[in-house]
Amino acid sequence: MHASDIEGDLSTVLVTEAEIHAKLAEIARRIETDYAGKDVLLVGVLKGAIMVMADLARELRLHVETDWMAVSSYGAGTKSSGVVQIRKDLDSDLTDRHVLIVEDIIDSGLTLSWLLENFASRGAASIEVCALLRKPEAAKVEIECRYVGFDIPNEFVVGYGLDYAEKYRNLRDVGVLAPHVYS
């Protein structure tokens, strides 16, 4: 099976690879201006943020360090509960660091809200968020997100790092899964 065959499992493409790359380039220019003269620590949230991290980091003409955090949020089904468990903590000390959290998506906002509070207690000089996608209609808490790629409808999406049962992360575009995939 050729990798692109999985594109056929999407009912709608919401954001194409080309649109993602153009947007990340725009965001990177803003980050370069905002962080001029500062060392940035990019913190990717595993696993969804792997593609955004890879493409954003390579787009940046700045010194960056990268680190990763893995969290899982407890709760029924696929919905985020806001009760978060750290599955892999950072390797870095955040004291006096300029931290930029790199996320795939802000859905309810509960995970990021927990992460922001957790990071704030570690003495960072600044903490900002960059999220490729955001679902405004799904927000349970407001997240101050300085860099947002695309606002999308309140539907479950896959691709570009986002998964359904660990599959579809390798899709180049972001889209909505066709109903036949679930049944």
Ligand code: XMP
């Ligand atoms: P929230 O903001 O609700 O989101 O705490 C927490 C995490 O859930 C994942 N998520 C998704 N994953 N398609 C996915 O594949 C989606 O539509 C989706 N919405 C949320 C994602 O990892 C996010 O960081």
Ligand code: MG
């Ligand atoms: Mg995530």
